[in-house]
Amino acid sequence: MIKVILWDVDGTLLDFKKSESCSIKNAFRVFSLGECSDDTVKVYSDINQSCWEMLERGELTKEQTLIVRFEKFFDKLGIKNVSPREFCSVYENGIADTTAFIDGAYDTVSSLKGKYKQYIVTNGAYSVQTERLKMSGLDKIFDGVFISDEVGYEKPSPFFFDYVIKHIDNVSLDEILIVGDSLTSDIKGGNNMGIKTCLFSPKPLVYDKNEYKINYVISSLDEIVSVLEKG
C-alpha cells in the first residue's frame, strides 16, 4: 500500500512551459532584444531541455547548465551584445514570479493531504523553486520539500533519492510512489531506487520498456486517486 507520494514539480504540478514563455519574453523586453515569438521560445525550450539532460547525465554542473543554455540560445539567434549570465538572472527572477498550475494540480494534492505523506522532489535552483512553491501555496500542503540544490545531487541520482528516503520516517520502499512527467529524471530515478513509478503524461508517450519500468501512467492528475487505491 502506498503511504508516501513524491511529486515532481515542473510539468507535473506547475506549468513550467507557461512560466518559461512569459519569463523569456519579459527578459527580451528588459534587454531590448525586440519581440520574442513563440517559435523563438520553442528554440530556447529545446536547448534548455537538452542542457538539463546533460546535467542529468553528469556532463554539466548545475551552475554551468544555467548559463550554457543561454550561451547556446544566443549563438543560435546570433545575439552577441547581452551577457548570458545577466539574462539568466532576469529570467530566473521572472520564473519565480509566475505561477501557473497544471490542470487539477492544486485540488488533487489538497484532497490527498492528511491521507498520504506528500513530498516535493525537484531539480532546480533553490531560490527559484522555493519562491514558486510559496507563491503557488503548494508549500503549505506538502510534508516536505527536497530540492536538488540543497540535497547536493540531482534526480535521477540514487544519492538524491537516498537522501530523500532517509529523511522520511517509518516508510519502506514498496510504500513509496513517485509521480512525474520525466522519464529521464523521475521514472529513471524511481527505478534506480526500486520504488513505484507513475508517469504523468497528458499526451501519449512512446518509451523503451526495457529502459524504463513504469507502474502507472496517468494523463490527468485526478487519475492519481484510482492509482493509489490500486497501489
Ligand SMILES: [Mg+2]
Ligand atoms: Mg518535470
